Amino acid sequence: MNMAKTERGWRGTPELWLDAAYGLLVEGGVEAVKVMPLADRLGLSRTSFYWHFPDREALLAGLIARWRSKNTGNLVARCEAPAAAISEAMLNLIDCWVDPELFDSRLEFAMRTWSQTDAAVATAMAEADAARVAAIAALFRRFGYDGTESDTRARTLYLTQVGYIALRSDESFDVRMARIPAYALIFSGVAPTSAEVAAFLDRHAVRSGAAAGP
Numbered sequence: 001m002n003m004a005k006t007e008r009g010w011r012g013t014p015e016l017w018l019d020a021a022y023g024l025l026v027e028g029g030v031e032a033v034k035v036m037p038l039a040d041r042l043g044l045s046r047t048s049f050y051w052h053f054p055d056r057e058a059l060l061a062g063l064i065a066r067w068r069s070k071n072t073g074n075l076v077a078r079c080e081a082p083a084a085a086i087s088e089a090m091l092n093l094i095d096c097w098v099d100p101e102l103f104d105s106r107l108e109f110a111m112r113t114w115s116q117t118d119a120a121v122a123t124a125m126a127e128a129d130a131a132r133v134a135a136i137a138a139l140f141r142r143f144g145y146d147g148t149e150s151d152t153r154a155r156t157l158y159l160t161q162v163g164y165i166a167l168r169s170d171e172s173f174d175v176r177m178a179r180i181p182a183y184a185l186i187f188s189g190v191a192p193t194s195a196e197v198a199a200f201l202d203r204h205a206v207r208s209g210a211a212a213g214p
Contacts, residue, residue, distance in 0.1 A: 010044075011045075011048035012044050012048055014053070017038060018059070020041050021033050021038060021060075023041070025110045026107060026109075030114045030117075035049050064124055066107075067104075067107050067111050068128060070102075070104055070107070071104060071107065071108055072128045074096060075093070075103060075135065076132070079135040079136055079138065080135070086190050087184055087190045087192040088192065088196050089139055090183075091180070091184055091192055093139065093157075094200070095200075095204075097161055097176075098177075105164075105165050108165050109165050109168065112165070132158055133154050133158050136153075140153050140188075153188065160187075180200065181197050
């Protein structure tokens, strides 16, 4: 039941409005993120929006902050996760490409599309790309790769994933999981052990459905 109809004067919450804005962004791009469609989607009044945000630009800033925290923040965290070997570290990072709770490819695609028409978002995207590549390169350096090789491997890995997102490549969960050990080998030059692969599969065993990327 719609809470707006059961609780007189309820205006929602900032997170609720951001969730609805996220839905419009990934479905129709930034031009779809407008106050009236948001209010209609939530069953709330237009004035309720302004209880939480001074204007649409503040809402869009919230979406950018959410994207930055989720996609860049989680990617960097997975790069820094404890690992005994580079092969295990690769699987830690590849968690991002398997688990949409860690890295949201739909949001990433929407943000990259938005960045083509908004200079500020383009700057934020360039900063995110640089931070992500730097984190992946640092991961390789942590395991003894030299500077040039670390940077090259980081770019190979990251640009492969960006390509998957840009092309909106779609593959079944089973197909993706079958390719993971080979991707880890290709990106790092070291094949993951059977125990590392088993641990990776175990932590993603409950997930199913379509997936995009390595």
